[in-house]
Amino acid sequence: MTTLKPELQPFTDSNNALEDGAELKRRMAQDGYLFFKNLVSQERVWETRREIVGLLQSAGWLKEGREPMDVISAPGANYVEPAPAYMQVYNELIKGEAFNRLALEPRLIQMLDTLFGEQTLAHSRNIARIIFPQNTLYTTPSHQDYIHIQGTMDTYTAWMPLGDCPKELGSLVVLQGSHRAGVLPVEAAYGAGGLGIDTESLPYQWVGSDFECGDVVVFHSLTVHKALPNLAEEQIRLSVDFRYQPLSHPIDHSSLLPHHNKVAWEEIYAKWKSDDAKYYWSDLPIRYAGHDPKVLEVRASALQTKKETATP
Ligand SMILES: O=C(O)CCC(=O)C(=O)O
Secondary structure (H helix, E strand, O other): OOOOOOOOEOOOEOHHHOOOHHHHHHHHHHHOEEEEOOOOOHHHHHHHHHHHHHHHHHOOOEOOOOOHHHOEEOOOOOOOOOOHHHHHHHHHHOOOHHHHHHOOOHHHHHHHHHHHOOOEEEOOOOEEEEEOOOOHHHOOOOEOOHHHHOOOOOOEEEEEEOOOEOHHHOOEEEEEOHHHHOOOOOEEOOOOOOEEOOOOOOOOEEEOOOEOOOOEEEEEOOOOEEEOOOOOOOEOEEEEEEEEEEOOOOEOHHHHOOHHHOOOHHHHHOOOOOOOOOOOOOOOOOOEOOOOHHHHHHHHHHHOOOOOOOOO
16 A cells, blocks of 8 residues: 655754764764754844845835835846846845855854764855745755765755745755665756756655744755745745855865855955955865766756756
């Protein structure tokens, strides 16, 4: 008899293992993810939201007469990465001091040091998402980050919304245990990354929960994950995704470049109020990785699937 898998189960909260490296490792090895309530300073998350909201407001993307921090989209506004209009705002966004500093939040780094049992290397290619409502075609498809990030497979993504994010606003969900399946085949798809995995026949369970401000999910580079569609009437979903690895492992050089590599670090840092977080990786003993032939092969075969529905 086939047992039907329920669509979505809640994340397991790992706050009770924060001080226990062996237990964090065990859970990560078993489930491919760790979820924490209120790990990151809500004040810092809110500061980052405010920084980004200011840009969206100046760009005319927010509805007039509404509280800007509610991030209500202006009628007809609908922008998707990497369209030029989106990139114009995004290339300003990645200069944000609060945004970049959020990736170095002490409690998050401390948890990662405990998980790794050594110093964490935070990738400096920090990413934010501005996901408009009612644009579900571009919902982030099921994928593994390793295909995009490479370097060591022991790379972990921390995903957090910049405020409360119920599932209906398009939060992130992960396919529990799927990192054990190895590098999976991909095909062209709409949404972030442009490559999707067919998860229909995979024997794993989707897990995900409503996020409150300060909550974070951290997952392995081979863990399949996707976003839920933003089904809100008018609200934009704002979130960030940052990546980390043990310092002793090799990294792909692109992970230390600004996202999309269109803005130089000097431009990013030009208006920052303090210097201590600038080029924080420059004195670290970094090892660089070569390309993984398996990733190149999987990407090449995805090109053959490029069809009408593929991301432009
Ligand atoms: O936030 C999203 O829609 C995509 C995030 C993602 O895929 C990631 O963090 O790897």
